[in-house]
Structures are given as structure tokens and as C-alpha cells.
Amino acid sequence: MNEEYPPEYGPKWSDQRVERMLGVLVCTVVGLLLAMIVTVLVHAWPSFAHNGLSWFGAGGDVDDQLNAISLSGQSGAEYIYTFHAWPLIWSTILITGGAVTIALFSALFVSVFIVEFAPEWMSNILQPVVRFLASVPSVIYGLIGVVVLVPFIGNNLVSEPQKASVAGVISLTGYSLLAAITVLTVMIAPLMVSIFSDGLRSVKPGWVEGSLALGVNRWRTTWKIVVRTARPAIVAGTVLAVARAIGEAVMLAMISGSVGFSPNPADGIIFIYEPSRPLAPTIVKNIDQLSSPPSNATLFAIASVLLVSAAFLSLTGWVARRSMRKYGAA
Amino acid sequence: MRIKSLAIAVIALAGLAAPASAGAVTLIGSGSVAAQPVLQALFKTYEKQVKKNVHFVYVANGGNAGVKDVQSGASQFAGQARTPLPSDAGTTYIKAFMDGLCLDVNKKNPLGNISIQQAHDIYRGLITNWSQVAPGGLTTTIDPVGRDTNGGTYNFFLQAVLNNEAPASNVNALTADGLVVNAVKQDESAIGYAGLAWQGSKKLKPLKVNGIPCEAKKISVEPLKYPLSRYLFIVLPGDGSTSPPALTKFIDWMRLSPLAGETISKAGGVPAFNKKK
Numbered sequence: 001m002n003e004e005y006p007p008e009y010g011p012k013w014s015d016q017r018v019e020r021m022l023g024v025l026v027c028t029v030v031g032l033l034l035a036m037i038v039t040v041l042v043h044a045w046p047s048f049a050h051n052g053l054s055w056f057g058a059g060g061d062v063d064d065q066l067n068a069i070s071l072s073g074q075s076g077a078e079y080i081y082t083f084h085a086w087p088l089i090w091s092t093i094l095i096t097g098g099a100v101t102i103a104l105f106s107a108l109f110v111s112v113f114i115v116e117f118a119p120e121w122m123s124n125i126l127q128p129v130v131r132f133l134a135s136v137p138s139v140i141y142g143l144i145g146v147v148v149l150v151p152f153i154g155n156n157l158v159s160e161p162q163k164a165s166v167a168g169v170i171s172l173t174g175y176s177l178l179a180a181i182t183v184l185t186v187m188i189a190p191l192m193v194s195i196f197s198d199g200l201r202s203v204k205p206g207w208v209e210g211s212l213a214l215g216v217n218r219w220r221t222t223w224k225i226v227v228r229t230a231r232p233a234i235v236a237g238t239v240l241a242v243a244r245a246i247g248e249a250v251m252l253a254m255i256s257g258s259v260g261f262s263p264n265p266a267d268g269i270i271f272i273y274e275p276s277r278p279l280a281p282t283i284v285k286n287i288d289q290l291s292s293p294p295s296n297a298t299l300f301a302i303a304s305v306l307l308v309s310a311a312f313l314s315l316t317g318w319v320a321r322r323s324m325r326k327y328g329a330a
Numbered sequence: 331m332r333i334k335s336l337a338i339a340v341i342a343l344a345g346l347a348a349p350a351s352a353g354a355v356t357l358i359g360s361g362s363v364a365a366q367p368v369l370q371a372l373f374k375t376y377e378k379q380v381k382k383n384v385h386f387v388y389v390a391n392g393g394n395a396g397v398k399d400v401q402s403g404a405s406q407f408a409g410q411a412r413t414p415l416p417s418d419a420g421t422t423y424i425k426a427f428m429d430g431l432c433l434d435v436n437k438k439n440p441l442g443n444i445s446i447q448q449a450h451d452i453y454r455g456l457i458t459n460w461s462q463v464a465p466g467g468l469t470t471t472i473d474p475v476g477r478d479t480n481g482g483t484y485n486f487f488l489q490a491v492l493n494n495e496a497p498a499s500n501v502n503a504l505t506a507d508g509l510v511v512n513a514v515k516q517d518e519s520a521i522g523y524a525g526l527a528w529q530g531s532k533k534l535k536p537l538k539v540n541g542i543p544c545e546a547k548k549i550s551v552e553p554l555k556y557p558l559s560r561y562l563f564i565v566l567p568g569d570g571s572t573s574p575p576a577l578t579k580f581i582d583w584m585r586l587s588p589l590a591g592e593t594i595s596k597a598g599g600v601p602a603f604n605k606k607k
Binding site for chain 2 (some may be wrong): 077166168287291
């Protein structure tokens with residue numbers, strides 16, 4: 001019996017057994033994930049319960065609130081939970097949105113160039129370089145930001161009258177939206193390029209050849225056939241990049257600034273020089289206060305917002321990819 | 331906090347796993363970033379020249395976190411840069427050596443002296459231009475730089491300069507003492523604070539505080555002449571009697587021996603009780 005299998009892989013490692021083992025493994029992973037989500041939400045609950053929807057709103061100074069929350073946990077008096085996270089959320093939206101928008105367009109053009117237009121030797125060099133850039137740890141980008149970009153902005157771009165105009169409220173020292181968006185763009189663009197170019201490359205050659213044979217020029221073919229067919233990959237790459245940008249903590253904690261301030265576009269050009277602090281770096285900067293119960297709840301509430309937005313993102317990406325699948329590739 | 335304890339446990343395990351001579355002892359500590367340069371130098375000297383079978387593991391996770399590690403039992407001792415608070419119950423503070431917190435400006439800033447009141451006003455956002463500090467100097471907007479709440483240096487500054495009032499929103503709170511020093515070096519209009527161990531860079535200028543320069547020799551034992559001088563403490567669990575003998579011996583050596591005194595001064599601290607050679 002069982003002549004197809006060599007004896008040592010015989011009945012002992014039957015398909016069913018392997019299937020069952022993998023099934024258990026998958027269940028464990030899913031179970032751990034659920035446990036993690038439940039833990040985060042349970043820890044976060046007091047903060048949401050006390051603030052309701054105004055948790056997401058504006059009102060008061062968010063740093064003073066965090067301070068009061070932390071102190072109330074140490075003094076033994078009644079816990080304070082009042083927290084309005086809008087400045088942090090706004091900062092996350094500005095920095096993530098800015099970086100993803102810039103990265104999306106540049107990554108699209110770069111990957112079209114690598115796949116369709118660059119000579120082979122060039123794409124042979126660019127491809128591994130992009131892969132490498134996509135895997136550089138974010139703290140390295142943070143260091144470069146602190147040592148090079150932040151002082152450059154602070155000393156060369158920001159002028160003295162601009163600094164004086166906001167003196168006493170915030171300091172325009174280079175820790176800014178501009179620095180954060182620039183470095184974040186450099187960080188996520190390679191990730192997008194590497195996923196986009198995989199998508200562009202998997203377009204069926206027959207479709208491209210067909211278009212070229214009909215006399216459509218190269219640029220138009222690329223735009224109308226290749227990029228359009230690769231849209232699911234573009235959505236997938238963008239979703240991944242947004243997720244990485246939202247969750248980025250260490251690099252942004254180093255260069256985005258440390259104040260829970262809402263940069264105001266109405267301020268004119270100094271808007272991009274204004275410091276702010278997104279959600280994820282807020283957790284890093286206040287990690288010491290985890291032992292104070294109300295601070296613990298507040299930080300976990302921030303974490304749960306990040307977790308839910310990540311889940312929501314992958315859901316959106318999945319829906320978008322499903323509706324585009326009819327165009328073919330990937 | 332749990333993550334930190336885990337990290338400490340893993341490093342401790344790595345320390346234990348390292349090939350060690352028979353009867354080797356590993357002492358696990360955590361805490362103050364301000365005390366770290368001096369403590370590391372002391373550990374190195376002790377391991378090399380005094381007791382070769384004692385090894386140290388020190389995680390610089392901030393003085394407040396270090397004390398909590400001692401309370402929870404994750405660390406056998408902690409470095410701490412501030413005096414005891416009520417929340418430190420169940421621990422013993424031992425004066426180890428001294429340190430001065432210097433107020434630093436960029437070398438290009440002509441200012442030489444600052445009062446505690448001026449520093450207070452700058453960090454509270456009441457003074458925002460260098461011309462308000464001293465006539466004839468810079469006329470630019472002040473960029474105050476400080477630590478985030480994770481640092482013992484922050485607490486010392488809060489108590490000694492700010493009368494426990496929170497710093498203003500224009501203070502840029504950075505995550506490490508090194509980043510504060512770096513920010514002051516790169517910005518002509520900046521002011522920052524950092525321990526003696528961080529001084530000595532060409533681009534950095536420690537200010538006189540109330541007329542007294544921030545130098546090791548001015549930060550004498552008693553009375554504390556320099557306004558921002560302080561003791562650095564070793565924190566032990568309970569009344570200190572439960573600590574391993576190897577640790578107690580090390581602390582005695584650190585406090586009293588001339589060799590330790592030399593090591594402390596070389597690393598940028600100020601010996602408090604060490605005998606002269």
C-alpha cells in the first residue's frame with residue numbers, strides 16, 4: 001500500500017495530519033490576534049467610557065490633559081480621564097496624508113520608469129536598491145532627520161520674524177511637519193515602488209503587444225493598459241504604505257516635534273514649519289506613565305485607535321482590490 | 331512597563347549565558363540616563379581591576395522607571411537622579427556621587443551668566459527673546475530644549491528651576507539627553523540642560539548659574555554652592571539589607587575608594603565621599 005510515498009514519509013506524515021497541524025497553527029495565530037485586540041480594547045475602555053465621542057474632538061491643551069491624567073494616578077485622588085485627542089489625530093492625518101500623497105505619485109512614476117522605460121542594466125541596479133531602501137529600519141531615517149534635515153530647516157528655511165511671530169506658543173526649530181513629511185515620504189516610497197513594479201511586471205505581455213500592434217504609442221499603452229491593469233497592486237501597495245506611515249512611532253518621535261499642537265493651514269507658509277505630535281509617538285513619549293492607571297487607559301485608547309484604523313485600512317484595500325479584479329492581473 | 335521588565339530579563343539572561351568564571355555574579359540594574367555614563371565607567375573599572383567575577387547589566391530606561399523596576403523586583407538596584415518621592419515607598423536611596431545640571435547654550439551665543447529666575451521664565455514661556463535676558467547679546471527668539479517626562483533630568487529641572495510648574499508649550503521635549511545636547515549644538519538660539527558628563531564639546535557652552543560656573547570643582551559636597559548640583563543615588567529594595575553582598579560591596583567601593591573617585595571624575599561626575607589618594 002501507499003506506493004507513491006517513500007516509506008519514511010508514509011502513513012506517519014499523511015496529508016490529513018499535516019493539514020490538521022497547519023490548521024491548529026492558523027487557529028493559534030488568529031486566537032493570539034483576537035486576544036491582543038481584546039486586551040487593548042479592555043485596557044482602553046475607561047478612557048473611551050469617560051470621554052465618549054469627545055475623545056476624538058478638540059478642546060483644551062492635550063499635553064496638560066495628559067499631565068493631569070498621569071498625576072491623578074499617582075496622587076491617589078480620584079482618577080481624571082478627560083482627554084481630547086484632536087491635535088494628535090490632526091497631526092497624524094497631516095503627516096500621513098502628506099507623505100502618502102507625495103509618495104504615491106513619485107512611486108508610480110518611478111516604478112513605471114523602472115519596469116517600462118529604463119534600460120535593463122539600470123533596472124537591474126535600481127531594483128535591489130529600492131528593495132534595500134524599503135527594508136531600512138526607521139530609526140536610521142530618524143537619525144538622519146535629527147542630524148541633517150531638522151537643523152537645515154531650523155537654521156536656513158525658518159526666518160527670525162517667523163519665529164518671533166509665534167514666540168512663547170511654539171518654537172520653530174526645524175522639528176516640523178516639513179521634516180516629518182519629507183522623511184516619512186522617503187521611508188514609504190520604496191515600499192510602494194517595490195510593490196507597484198511587481199504589479200506592473202505581472203501584466204500579460206500579450207495585452208501590451210496587442211496595444212502596440214494597434215499603433216498606440218508606448219506612453220499611452222503604459223498609462224491605459226499597464227497601469228490600469230496593475231491597479232489592484234497599486235491599491236495594495238498604497239494600503240501597506242499608509243499602514244506603515246500611521247504606525248510609525250520612533251522616527252516621528254525624533255523629528256515631528258514634541259508638542260500636542262494643531263498646525264493651522266491658515267497660518268500661511270509657517271504652517272509647514274510648525275511642530276506637532278502624531279498618535280503613535282505620543283505612546284512612545286509617555287511610556288513612562290503606563291504605571292498610572294488612568295494614563296494606562298489613555299495610552300491604550302490611543303493604541304486601539306491605531307489598531308482599528310489599521311484593520312479598517314486592510315478592509316478598504318481588500319474591497320477595492322476585489323472590485324478591480326475584473327481588469328485582470330494580480 | 332511589562333515590556334521593559336521583559337527586556338531587562340532577556341538581557342539578564344544573555345548576561346548569565348555569557349561564559350563566566352566559576353562563582354561569577356551578575357548584578358542587574360536599571361534607571362537614570364543621567365547617571366549612565368558614570369555608572370558604566372564604574373562598572374568597567376570594577377570588573378577589570380577589583381572583582382573580575384562580578385558582572386553588571388544596566389538598562390538606562392529613566393530614573394522613574396528604574397525605581398519601579400526595583401519595586402517590582404525586576405532590577406536589583408536602580409540609578410536615580412532625583413530625591414525620593416512618596417511614590418518610591420519600599421526603597422532605600424543611597425547617595426553615590428554628585429552631578430551638576432548645566433544650562434547650555436550654543437558657543438556662538440555671547441551670553442555668559444543666567445539666573446535661576448531667568449531660566450524659569452524662559453522655560454515657562456515668559457521670556458521669549460535673548461534680548462530680554464541680557465542686553466548686547468543675541469536678539470533672536472529663544473529655542474528652549476528639554477527632556478520629555480521619561481527622564482530623571484526632567485524631574486530635577488522641574489523641581490530645581492520650574493518650582494514644579496509644567497514647562498511651556500514652546501519647549502521642545504526630546505527623548506534623550508544626547509538629543510538635547512545635539513539640538514543645542516546645532517541651533518545658535520537654543521538653550522538646553524544636561525549633566526556634567528555631557529559637557530566638553532566645542533560647540534556647547536555651559537552658562538554660569540547665579541554667577542557660579544558649572545564645573546566639577548564648584549560642585550563640592552556641602553553646602554551645595556552651585557544652584558543646580560545634585561546627588562545621584564543608587565536605589566535598593568526595602569531597607570537595603572536584602573541586597574546581595576556583592577552589590578553592597580560594590581556600593582561601598584564606589585562611595586569610598588580613591589580609584590572609584592578617579593573613575594567618577596574622568597566620566598564627568600563629581601566624587602562626593604571618596605577618599606583622596
